[in-house]
Amino acid sequence: MLELKDLTRRYGDVVALDGLTFSVPEGSMFGFVGPNGAGKTTTMRIVMGLVAPDRGEVRWRGAPVDADTRRRFGYMPEERGLYPKMRVRDQLRYLAQLHGLDAATASREADTWMERLGIAERARDRVEELSLGNQQRVQLAAALVGAPELLILDEPFSGLDPVGVDVLSEVLLEQVAAGVPVIFSSHQLELVERLCDRVAIVAHGRLVAAGRVDELRARGHRRVRVDVADAGSDWAAALPGVRLLDKTDGSMLLELDDDVPLDGVLDHARAAGAVTHFSLVQPTLAELFREAVSA
Amino acid sequence: MSAPTTAPVQRPDTPRPRPVGTVTAIRLVAQREFVTRTGDRSFLISTLVTVLIIVGVVVGPRIFGGGPASYDVAVAGDGAQALADAIEGTGRAMEVDVTAEAVTADRGAIADQVADGTYDAAVAGDEIVVDSELPTELETVLQQASRDVRIAAGLQEAGVPPEAVPQLLAPPPLTVSTLQEVDEEEASGTEGLAFFATFILYGQVLGYGFMVAGGVVEEKSTRVVEVLLSTLRPSQLLAGKIVGVGLVGLAQLLLLAVLALGTVLVTGLVELPPGAVPTIGMVFLWFLLGYAFYSCLFGVAGSLVSRQEELGNVTTPLMLLVLVGFFAAVGALNDPGSTLARVLSFVPPTAPMVMPVRVAFGEATVLEIVGAVLVTAVAAGLLVPLAGRLYTGAILRTSGRVKLAQAWRSGQEVAAD
Numbered sequence: 001m002l003e004l005k006d007l008t009r010r011y012g013d014v015v016a017l018d019g020l021t022f023s024v025p026e027g028s029m030f031g032f033v034g035p036n037g038a039g040k041t042t043t044m045r046i047v048m049g050l051v052a053p054d055r056g057e058v059r060w061r062g063a064p065v066d067a068d069t070r071r072r073f074g075y076m077p078e079e080r081g082l083y084p085k086m087r088v089r090d091q092l093r094y095l096a097q098l099h100g101l102d103a104a105t106a107s108r109e110a111d112t113w114m115e116r117l118g119i120a121e122r123a124r125d126r127v128e129e130l131s132l133g134n135q136q137r138v139q140l141a142a143a144l145v146g147a148p149e150l151l152i153l154d155e156p157f158s159g160l161d162p163v164g165v166d167v168l169s170e171v172l173l174e175q176v177a178a179g180v181p182v183i184f185s186s187h188q189l190e191l192v193e194r195l196c197d198r199v200a201i202v203a204h205g206r207l208v209a210a211g212r213v214d215e216l217r218a219r220g221h222r223r224v225r226v227d228v229a230d231a232g233s234d235w236a237a238a239l240p241g242v243r244l245l246d247k248t249d250g251s252m253l254l255e256l257d258d259d260v261p262l263d264g265v266l267d268h269a270r271a272a273g274a275v276t277h278f279s280l281v282q283p284t285l286a287e288l289f290r291e292a293v294s295a
Numbered sequence: 296m297s298a299p300t301t302a303p304v305q306r307p308d309t310p311r312p313r314p315v316g317t318v319t320a321i322r323l324v325a326q327r328e329f330v331t332r333t334g335d336r337s338f339l340i341s342t343l344v345t346v347l348i349i350v351g352v353v354v355g356p357r358i359f360g361g362g363p364a365s366y367d368v369a370v371a372g373d374g375a376q377a378l379a380d381a382i383e384g385t386g387r388a389m390e391v392d393v394t395a396e397a398v399t400a401d402r403g404a405i406a407d408q409v410a411d412g413t414y415d416a417a418v419a420g421d422e423i424v425v426d427s428e429l430p431t432e433l434e435t436v437l438q439q440a441s442r443d444v445r446i447a448a449g450l451q452e453a454g455v456p457p458e459a460v461p462q463l464l465a466p467p468p469l470t471v472s473t474l475q476e477v478d479e480e481e482a483s484g485t486e487g488l489a490f491f492a493t494f495i496l497y498g499q500v501l502g503y504g505f506m507v508a509g510g511v512v513e514e515k516s517t518r519v520v521e522v523l524l525s526t527l528r529p530s531q532l533l534a535g536k537i538v539g540v541g542l543v544g545l546a547q548l549l550l551l552a553v554l555a556l557g558t559v560l561v562t563g564l565v566e567l568p569p570g571a572v573p574t575i576g577m578v579f580l581w582f583l584l585g586y587a588f589y590s591c592l593f594g595v596a597g598s599l600v601s602r603q604e605e606l607g608n609v610t611t612p613l614m615l616l617v618l619v620g621f622f623a624a625v626g627a628l629n630d631p632g633s634t635l636a637r638v639l640s641f642v643p644p645t646a647p648m649v650m651p652v653r654v655a656f657g658e659a660t661v662l663e664i665v666g667a668v669l670v671t672a673v674a675a676g677l678l679v680p681l682a683g684r685l686y687t688g689a690i691l692r693t694s695g696r697v698k699l700a701q702a703w704r705s706g707q708e709v710a711a712d
Contacts, residue, residue: 048525050691052705067528068314075525079693081518086331097323098526100312109310142522147310178309 001025002047002150002181007056009042009205016042017053018205024198029176030183031196031213033285035293039205040185041078044154048075060150071099074148076156080139084128088119088138091127092145099146106145113141117167133161140168144175151175153184157191169195193285201292208292217282224254224265225281231273239268251277320527324535325542328510332543342547349555352491365392366433369405369417374444378418381440389439391432484568486628489655492578493624495548496648500585501617503544504593505610510536511597511690512606520690529687533598534679537590541583548582570655577651584668585647587675589617591682598689599697608696616644624648631656641667643674 002024009017017039024030034040045051047058049070058065083091089110096106114120117137122130127138136159143151151172157165172182172195186192192199193213200210209216226236227250236244241257242265256265262280269275283291315323332338366386370379375397386393396414398405402424405417409424416433417424423437447460455463511533514520523532552575559567596609623645627636631653640650640659650667653659659667688706689697 045521048521050521050524071315071526072312073525075522077518077521077525079518079521081520081522083331083513083519084517094323094327095522095526098315098320098523100315101310102313105310146526147312 001061002183003059004043004047005057005059007043007046007058008054009039009046009051010054015205017046017056019056020202020205020207021056022200022207022210024181024183026181027176027179028181028198029172029196030181031192031199031285032183032185032202033187033189033192033199033289034185034202034208038202040202041154042205043202044075044078044152044183044185047152048073048077050077072146072149074143074146074151074153076139076143076151076153078154080135082127082135082138082142085126087124087126088114088130089123091138092141095142096145096147099148101146109145109147110141113144116171117141132159133164136160137164140171144171148180151180151182151184153182155186156184157186157188165191189284189286189289199285201289203293209288213285216288217285220283221258222256222262223281223283224256224262225251225277225279226254226265226269226275227251227277228269228272229274229276235268235272236265239265253281315526317528317531320531321535321538324527324532325539328536328539329542329546332506332540333546338543342550345547346551346554349551350558364430365394366415366430367413368393368395368433368437369398369400369408369414370395371398371400371402371405371417372420374448375399378440378444381444382418382436385436385440385443389432389436391436393433393436485570485655488568488571488574489628489631489652490625492574492651492655493621493628493648495551495578496581496585496651497617497621497624499544499548499582500589500620500647501614503540503586504589504613504617506540506543507537507590508593508597508606508610509603510540511594511686512600512603515598515600515690515693516602518693524691529690530683532690533594533683533686537587537594541586541590544582544586545579548579552578570657574651574655577654580668581647581651584671584675585620588643588647588671588678589613591675591678595682595685595689595702598686599699599702601693601695605696620645620648624652627652631658637663641670643671646671 004023005021007017007020009015020039020043032040032043042051046053047065047070049065049067060069063069086094089107092110092113093103093106096109097103101109111120111123114123117140119130119134119137119141122134127135130138140153140156143153143156156168156172160168169191172184176182196213198210198212199216201208223245228235229250231250233244233247233252236242236252236254239260241260243255244252245255246253254265256262266275266278269278368379368382370376370382379395379397382393382395386395400408402419405414405419406424408414409417409426412426415425416429416437418437418441423429423434443464447464450460450463451457514523514532520532527535556567556571556575592613593610596613597606599609600606620639623636623639627633627639627649630636636649636653636658639645640653640663646667650659650664654664684706685699685702686706688702688704692701692705
């Protein structure tokens, strides 16, 4: 388990992180979301030892994270960086060795990941000769090549074409299945929702919500989508404990207080007109995100 | 995908990374530097050019013009054969390679042959005919021979027996006794060697210092440093770069020394000046010391800026410091025994260039050499942790120019980690 405790960091007058605390359990695919400037990158840089927190600490499997621990983490920084003039294979081999693999194993791992990420035929090219999309793949390989215990990826999907997104999704799911927790930040919330079993939502350097995605979605008030033909929304607005969240054409999204029975709402809907649709809906991650951030 | 409570078991085919100690980390970084830089085409080309220049400086003069020339001279007029013999004899005595030939032609024909290059010069009666310029050594030979022939004729007319004439023409020379032993040739050889050593040291220290600074900025400007520092401590990265680049410098120096010595020994065109081998040894020693001292400073300078174009601003003071060392060494060439040279051969920024000059001239005692080596080595040793802290504090600040004070403060912050 990766534990982040009370992380606080100021840059002059700007508070980048304000007592951020959450943890990433073993075996999870962890989505890290929040608006721009929320402190996601600062958090990841603190975990990787690239920024010192003013307060707080990071622990991995119970022990404080130090340089030797971090060597076993795979990291993809927000600002991509590779040696432009170094050849792809040499570069990956070198980084694998820095992670503690011997020369032969490092070569094998470099070959494996180039193959896996579809850049094997560019192995002998210099990084600067590759397209941006392929450079991104090399950057991903750089994070994966050291047989990491944990992956910390800052916006790994940005800049990838749909095929690249599929390949990376598959690779990350494999890593999680093999016991390597993955924490990644992204603005593509549908992707996060599809891939991640857990998320943390941050805003203004503070944790807004964290936990299992299904629990977060089930939390809060029940929501019902009702379609009633040829009827306005007045009947719903009149019900106690029921709020109209959205109305488009004949379709309404209602939020119910806990003591409002579902069938009571259905009865009122029937009384208002012909009900063509009635279902319990869970908020999407995007909706949770908007609510959490605007709160 | 539920969360297991214990650490999962890695798959059997998953490679297991081993801990990386500081020595291994530095070795890996240094190895990359060495392999990348020695394989770089522009580096190979510049090394080749340097080799050609050195070989050219060593053997060039003997091949192109600077060496002993040979002259063909035509002699016409009365007693031409006697004068021709005298010219060749005088040439031998004065170590000038002259071939003289008695010819029967008028002045016009001879002038034509001089003009078309058949002869370098012609002696016709009372005049010497040359195309444009009469080399001094040839003129001396010709005038001397002509004088000898005419004096001999005069002596014989005055009744001096022929066998006594050579004795009169070449009386035994005065012997020279020097009170102080000065070997002109050796002195000029030493000076040339010392200048060469100074120039090489200046070039290597500055060149490889810049290579360190440039390498640091490269990692910073391309942001690869963030990937590297997730596996390395900043001080390990800097140390590895300094060691790797230094080994490239050492290898280049070794190549140049072997080629220069090899050219001298194989071709036999020039004699090795006395003291050449110890001076070359000094160059190696002082390159290591000077590089150790300056590379730390250049590494810090590189870490203060984020773009290659800004590098000039921060390296200028260092470049001036190296230049001061160079000019101090040139000053020491003129007056190796001066107090200034003595003092500057102990000051770490100038010692690497001034001390070898004093050593070449035999002006430094063994004790002084050992002392200067120790002072410079200790100074470089003290710079290492300071440079490490400044570099650590500056390397991850990628927004614009970092001030030294800022770097110093945040260097401690990160180092405490």
